[in-house]
Amino acid sequence: MTDEGSDTDAAGHSAEAELALVAHDLRTPLNAMRLTAELIAQGPLQPQQQERLGILLDAIDALSAMTGDLIQRGRSKQATGPQKPNEDARLILQSVHDLFAAVAERKRLDLIVTLTEQPLLLTQQVAIAFRRIVTTLLDNALKYTQRGSIRLDLAPATEPGQLQLVVTDTGPGIDVLERSRLFRPFTRGTAGRAGGSGSGLGLWGARALVEQAGGHLDLTTAPGGGCRFAIELPLADRPGEGTAASREANVEAHVLIVDDNDTNRRLLSALLESFAMTSDQAGSGAAAVAMAARTPYDAVLMDLHMPGMTGMEAAEALRHGPDGARLPLIAVTAALEAVGDRRLRQAGFQEVLAKPLSPSHLYQALELARQRRKLRMAEQVVDA
Structure with a gap:
C-alpha cells in the first residue's frame, strides 16, 4: 500500500533536488562571466565604463547569490553552512x-x-x-x-x-x-x-x-x-543599543568618507554600517580637513578626483593636522592607472581601492581602522 503523504514528500524533495542541480550547473557560466569581467576591469577604462562594469559585476553576484540559495534549499537541513x-x-x-x-x-x-x-x-x-x-x-x-x-x-x-x-x-x-x-x-x-x-x-x-x-x-x-x-x-x-559608552565600545571604527558624489557617500556609509562601523561624510577635500581637525577618526576613505582640493591635496593637509601621522588614509579611485603607487605613498595613503568597490576588499582595507580604534580605546582606559 502506497503512503500518499510519503509520495508527495518524495516528489517535493525530487523537485528541489532538480532545481538545485540546475542552479549548480548555472554556477559554471556565472563564474566564467565574473572572471571575464574582472579581467576587463584590469585594463584601462573610462569612468563610465568602470561604472557600467560595476553594474555588470553586481548583477553577476546577485545571480550567484540566488543560485547559492537554491542549492542550499536542495540540501538537507543538517547541511547548513555558517551564518552570513x-x-x-x-x-x-x-x-x-x-x-x-x-x-x-x-x-x-x-x-x-x-x-x-x-x-x-x-x-x-x-x-x-x-x-x-x-x-x-x-x-x-x-x-x-x-x-x-x-x-x-x-x-x-x-x-x-x-x-x-x-x-x-x-x-x-x-x-x-x-x-x-x-x-x-x-x-x-x-x-x-x-x-x-x-x-x-x-x-x-x-x-x-x-x-x-x-x-x-x-x-x-x-x-x-x-x-x-x-x-x-x-x-x-x-541587539539592544545599551548605553552611550557601550555603543562606543561596540563600534568597530569611526570613518570619514570624502567624495563629491552624494550617492557614492551614501553607499559607502551603508557598507560601513554593515561592518558595524559609523561614519561622517564630507563633500569636498576642504570640508574633510576641517572635520578632521574637530573629530578624531579611525580612518579616512578619500576619493582622489574632486573639484577644488583634490584627494591628494586633502591627504597632504590631513597629514599636517592633529594626529595626522597616525591617521590611516585609504584612497578610492575609478582611475587607478592614472595615479602611481609611489605618489600615493608620498601623499600619505596606506591603501588604495579601485572603483567599483569590492565589499570584501573594503573590509580588508579597513583593518587599519579597526587597529586604530583598539589603540584609541586602550589609551582612553589608561587615561581613565
Missing part, C-alpha cells in the same frame, strides 16, 4: 536601480529612489528574496510604463521591526477585477497581453517570495491610475 552577515536593504535597492537605470533612460522614464538615513538590515535569506522581489516589480513597471515615472520609496514600516518598500508607476494599472487572479502562475492581465510577450510568473513569484520571507504584499491603484505595490518584510534582529 546581514545586508542593508538600501544597498540592495540602489544596486537594482543601477541595473535598470539604462532601460529607464532609454524609455525616457524618471526612475526615482528615496532611501531612509538609517540602515535597514536583512538576514541573508530575506535579502536574497528582497532583491528578487524588487527586480521583478521594477522589471514589470518598466515593461508596461510608457511615459512618466517609476518611484521606489524605502523606509521603516509603521510596525516595529519591519521595512516598507513602495513601488509606484504611471503605467496603465491593473483592473480591480483582475488583481486576485494575476497572482496565479502563468496568468497575464489585459495590459500584460497587450504589452507583448511574458510568462505570467512575475507577480505570482513576487508574492510567494514575500510570504516565504514572512512579509506582506499589497496592490492598489496609484494616483493617476498606475500600480502601487507596498511590500513589508521583517528586518534582522538587532
